[in-house]
Amino acid sequence: MGDEIGAAPGMGPGLRSLFGAPLLLLLVLAVATVLFVVPLAAVLRLAVFAPGGGVDGFVAAMSSRSVQRALWHSFESSALAAALATVIGGGLGLLIGLGDLRGRGAMSFAILMLMTIPPHVTAIAWMQMTGPSSALLQAFGLAPSPGATNSLYGRDGVIGLLALQQVPIVYLTLRAALRVLPRDLAEAARVNGARPWRVMLRVILPLLRPALLAGFALAFVSALGNFGVPALLGIPGRYVTLPVLMWQRLASSGPSVLADLAVLASLIGGVAALAVWAQMRLTRAYGVALIGLPQQPLQMTLGRARPAIEVGLWLLLALVGVAPFLAMLATALVPTYGVPLTLDSVTLRHFHQVIHAQDVTARAFANSAGLALAAGGIVAVLAVGLGGLLRDRLAPGARCVMLLAELAYAVPGLVISIAFIIAFLKPLPGIGVSLYGTHAIILGAYLAAFLAIALKPVSVAYGALDPALQDAARVSGAGFWRRLARIDVPLVAPAAASGAVLVMLTAWNEVTLSSILWTRGTETLGTVIFNYEDGGYSTLASAMSVISVLVTLALMALLGRVGRSLPPGIIPWRG
Amino acid sequence: MSITLSGLARSFGTARAIDNLSADIPTGCFFTVLGPSGCGKSTLLRLIAGLDPLDAGTIALEGRRVAGAGLHLPPEARGVGVVFQSYALWPHMDVLGNVAFPLEAAGLSRATARAQAAAHLDSVALAGMAQRRPSDLSGGQRQRVALARCLASGARIVLMDEPLANLDPHLRAAMEDEMAAFHRRAGATTLFITHDQREAMALSDLVAVMRDGRFEQIATPQDVHDRPANAFVAGFIGRGTVLDVRVTAVQPGCARLHLPSAVQIESRAVDAVMGPGQVLLRPTDLRVDPDGLPARVLSGTYRGDHWETRMAVEGVMPPLLMTLPSRVPPGQTLSVRITGGWLLPGA
Numbered sequence: 001m002g003d004e005i006g007a008a009p010g011m012g013p014g015l016r017s018l019f020g021a022p023l024l025l026l027l028v029l030a031v032a033t034v035l036f037v038v039p040l041a042a043v044l045r046l047a048v049f050a051p052g053g054g055v056d057g058f059v060a061a062m063s064s065r066s067v068q069r070a071l072w073h074s075f076e077s078s079a080l081a082a083a084l085a086t087v088i089g090g091g092l093g094l095l096i097g098l099g100d101l102r103g104r105g106a107m108s109f110a111i112l113m114l115m116t117i118p119p120h121v122t123a124i125a126w127m128q129m130t131g132p133s134s135a136l137l138q139a140f141g142l143a144p145s146p147g148a149t150n151s152l153y154g155r156d157g158v159i160g161l162l163a164l165q166q167v168p169i170v171y172l173t174l175r176a177a178l179r180v181l182p183r184d185l186a187e188a189a190r191v192n193g194a195r196p197w198r199v200m201l202r203v204i205l206p207l208l209r210p211a212l213l214a215g216f217a218l219a220f221v222s223a224l225g226n227f228g229v230p231a232l233l234g235i236p237g238r239y240v241t242l243p244v245l246m247w248q249r250l251a252s253s254g255p256s257v258l259a260d261l262a263v264l265a266s267l268i269g270g271v272a273a274l275a276v277w278a279q280m281r282l283t284r285a286y287g288v289a290l291i292g293l294p295q296q297p298l299q300m301t302l303g304r305a306r307p308a309i310e311v312g313l314w315l316l317l318a319l320v321g322v323a324p325f326l327a328m329l330a331t332a333l334v335p336t337y338g339v340p341l342t343l344d345s346v347t348l349r350h351f352h353q354v355i356h357a358q359d360v361t362a363r364a365f366a367n368s369a370g371l372a373l374a375a376g377g378i379v380a381v382l383a384v385g386l387g388g389l390l391r392d393r394l395a396p397g398a399r400c401v402m403l404l405a406e407l408a409y410a411v412p413g414l415v416i417s418i419a420f421i422i423a424f425l426k427p428l429p430g431i432g433v434s435l436y437g438t439h440a441i442i443l444g445a446y447l448a449a450f451l452a453i454a455l456k457p458v459s460v461a462y463g464a465l466d467p468a469l470q471d472a473a474r475v476s477g478a479g480f481w482r483r484l485a486r487i488d489v490p491l492v493a494p495a496a497a498s499g500a501v502l503v504m505l506t507a508w509n510e511v512t513l514s515s516i517l518w519t520r521g522t523e524t525l526g527t528v529i530f531n532y533e534d535g536g537y538s539t540l541a542s543a544m545s546v547i548s549v550l551v552t553l554a555l556m557a558l559l560g561r562v563g564r565s566l567p568p569g570i571i572p573w574r575g
Numbered sequence: 576m577s578i579t580l581s582g583l584a585r586s587f588g589t590a591r592a593i594d595n596l597s598a599d600i601p602t603g604c605f606f607t608v609l610g611p612s613g614c615g616k617s618t619l620l621r622l623i624a625g626l627d628p629l630d631a632g633t634i635a636l637e638g639r640r641v642a643g644a645g646l647h648l649p650p651e652a653r654g655v656g657v658v659f660q661s662y663a664l665w666p667h668m669d670v671l672g673n674v675a676f677p678l679e680a681a682g683l684s685r686a687t688a689r690a691q692a693a694a695h696l697d698s699v700a701l702a703g704m705a706q707r708r709p710s711d712l713s714g715g716q717r718q719r720v721a722l723a724r725c726l727a728s729g730a731r732i733v734l735m736d737e738p739l740a741n742l743d744p745h746l747r748a749a750m751e752d753e754m755a756a757f758h759r760r761a762g763a764t765t766l767f768i769t770h771d772q773r774e775a776m777a778l779s780d781l782v783a784v785m786r787d788g789r790f791e792q793i794a795t796p797q798d799v800h801d802r803p804a805n806a807f808v809a810g811f812i813g814r815g816t817v818l819d820v821r822v823t824a825v826q827p828g829c830a831r832l833h834l835p836s837a838v839q840i841e842s843r844a845v846d847a848v849m850g851p852g853q854v855l856l857r858p859t860d861l862r863v864d865p866d867g868l869p870a871r872v873l874s875g876t877y878r879g880d881h882w883e884t885r886m887a888v889e890g891v892m893p894p895l896l897m898t899l900p901s902r903v904p905p906g907q908t909l910s911v912r913i914t915g916g917w918l919l920p921g922a
Contacts, residue, residue: 468663471626474650475657476728477680486676490667 020480021392035448036404039419046262057263070245081162082219089170097178110317115168118509120228121545125324128331154237162223170215177211183298217279225412227512243414265415332542350543368525372507375446376500383458409452413512437519445513454499461495501559577602577764583632592618594788607767607775610785625650656730660737662721664709671705677728695727809855836890842916853919860915861897867912
């Protein structure tokens with residue numbers, strides 16, 4: 001860092017300052033070009049200009065019966081699931097956010113679990129709970145006979161589980177809105193003679209309308225990109241959504257159908273972009289500017305109903321959050337699928353299989369762990385760098401990259417992975433090696449899709465810093481890199497660390513990106529679990545899922561520790 | 576000149592925060608910028624430090640141009656020290672680490688920097704606090720750490736942005752003495768920003784009264800008080816009343832004035848011109864005197880060791896202020912004589 005102080009006498013201050021923020025911006029822009037611009041441009045180029053692309057391609061795609069059906073299924077399942085999730089997640093958010101319930105932190109954590117457990121694992125767990133070997137159903141004599149079609153297969157199962165998966169998103173959005181809702185608005189209504197129900201209907205719900213709309217749109221976009229649930233429950237039930245159709249086409253024909261996929265990817269990306277745009281418009285149109293200082297959050301007493309509500313909530317959370325995983329654990333512990341779990345039949349054979357015996361599972365664990373660690377680390381570094389530029393004159397450049405990251409996060413994962421295949425299938429110029437089939441292409445897709453996850457806590461942390469801390473370092477003679485290293489990085493490190501763990505959680509659990517990008521040797525945990533379940537090896541899939549859930553819980557516990565000293569709003573279930 | 580400002584301008588949107596401002600600040604001077612909030616004084620500090628760019632004008636520090644047309648030296652290359660209103664101590668470093676940082680930035684190794692910083696910490700009587708975190712210190716201690724950090728930077732120019740504003744009143748008086756001692760010890764040219772005229776009077780060699788992005792007057796504290804340049808300065812500093820008058824005779828250093836009520840007084844003046852003018856009457860320019868004018872007491876406010884009394888004199892608007900040793904009930908009439916005043920030169 002001597003470049004900032006002991007510069008050569010002939011070197012003007014203008015030239016010297018180029019080695020500070022502009023250099024960092026250049027690095028960040030280069031990374032952003034590789035991660036966002038090249039892949040997305042490649043998709044659009046292929047969709048618009050390749051033979052079979054352009055208007056003709058879209059017309060051809062739209063006139064195909066299977067595409068029409070898949071598009072409708074995608075829209076229908078996402079919209080209904082989002083609506084269900086808004087009702088359930090909104091209700092939970094109001095009850096837990098406003099009511100004087102005991103153990104609200106634990107309830108929040110349990111609801112968040114629904115989000116951190118990946119969709120394909122949730123689907124497997126529910127299939128075990130509703131399948132022939134379900135201890136729960138057996139206890140009531142309701143278990144279907146072995147060989148019967150699982151009742152979750154098909155439209156209703158897909159919508160139900162998609163809704164369950166999106167409940168936490170709506171819940172979080174609503175809780176965040178409740179946290180900033182000034183309590184005197186409700187108190188003013190009470191003082192003016194309104195009873196609690198009227199306060200709820202006339203004051204609180206109207207004020208929460210933007211949050212509910214935002215929650216619905218987020219849930220819709222997230223359900224639209226979901227792959228695990230419709231793939232595991234929809235394929236056997238002949239309810240194929242657009243992401244599943246894309247995956248089937250790639251799996252059956254290989255990369256030769258890329259132009260076709262680019263068209264479909266643009267289609268679903270367009271629908272997602274439309275939903276995000278609509279959400280932003282609606283939020284602004286219905287937005288109510290809240291005036292007033294932050295104060296004690298609103299709270300309502302539930303009175304004598306409290307114990308009943310608490311018991312009811314815990315039963316519900318146990319049913320949707322715990323029972324399916326116990327069922328999955330039971331499946332992982334029986335010798336063969338369908339055998340009832342007893343003290344005699346219990347076996348750890350499948351755990352032994354997936355940890356020791358099978359090469360592919362060991363590889364998948366190693367790959368996913370490595371990819372998650374690398375993605376978390378790199379994304380945290382990128383987020384810290386981007387945040388560091390936000391106060392500079394070059395902030396508009398950094399904001400562009402952040403916008404691209406948000407866009408990539410909103411676009412369904414399948415679009416990102418298809419974009420990466422299209423952009424990096426051809427050998428790289430100069431090296432002559434293709435990234436396809438390497439860990440690098442999966443890592444790249446993770447970075448592109450998950451950067452936004454780490455950016456949020458890090459920019460919150462940057463925003464909370466007193467700008468004078470930076471100014472003081474500047475007038476103390478510290479150049480850009482010294483300020484970054486000695487002032488910014490230590491101060492935002494906890495937020496960056498929790499961002500990194502959030503990304504690791506996501507990468508460890510994901511299947512959508514790698515289901516398209518994996519090849520022999522680069523299997524991830526998600527793809528192996530998915531392939532086992534798809535191939536009928538439910539016991540092995542369950543055993544791997546159990547291990548992955550345990551690791552997830554450990555990571556969440558770690559995050560809880562890291563986040564203890566952080567301001568509220570950084571760790572999703574705290575504050 | 577240590578700080579030379581010429582024709583500075585800086586706008587935010589359409590609002591002119593700094594409007595064609597010029598000043599020369601002599602080396603070693605304790606120069607206070609005094610003004611109401613929103614007058615642009617903090618912006619001025621940020622322009623000199625290089626934290627904000629200039630729209631127009633030039634800044635030279637120690638004879639070196641640091642900002643002007645096509646030139647903007649970044650703050651880290653200007654070699655000025657700044658004491659921030661919030662102190663801006665880095666919460667993740669201990670006290671010694673904070674003080675050592677400028678030395679490190681100047682190229683010393685961390686160990687050497689810490690060793691040298693210890694001496695500066697000693698000079699603000701905080702040697703025992705070296706390992707503490709800033710969050711463990713009291714407000715006054717934090718202030719002293721900020722001063723020590725400024726000392727450690729070795730800057731010949733120190734800018735202070737309302738450094739006493741966050742302290743409680745009795746601590747503020749003690750810190751004023753420390754500020755004065757700090758200035759004597761460092762010998763650095765100090766630009767001190769405040770909205771508190773008592774602080775400005777107590778500390779400064781020169782005071783610049785600022786309004787709407789420009790300096791209204793630059794003078795010694797006594798001159799700013801006794802010989803304000805215009806009605807704004809007269810009204811902003813101290814207590815008193817400004818009256819419209821007619822100058823009827825001019826002599827070197829004084830003038831003969833006609834009040835509306837046909838009362839004639841003598842006041843101090845410089846380059847007075849015959850005709851209409853404005854006179855500033857401080858409370859000390861009025862005295863109870865049997866030969867004076869009848870003045871009816873309107874109200875009295877206790878100011879600690881005297882009563883500041885507002886009184887109406889027949890034919891003179893607005894009411895006059897004078898100090899009385901004891902309370903006089905409203906409605907009572909006193910006989911008051913105007914013994915002096917200052918003819919505002921700008922009027």
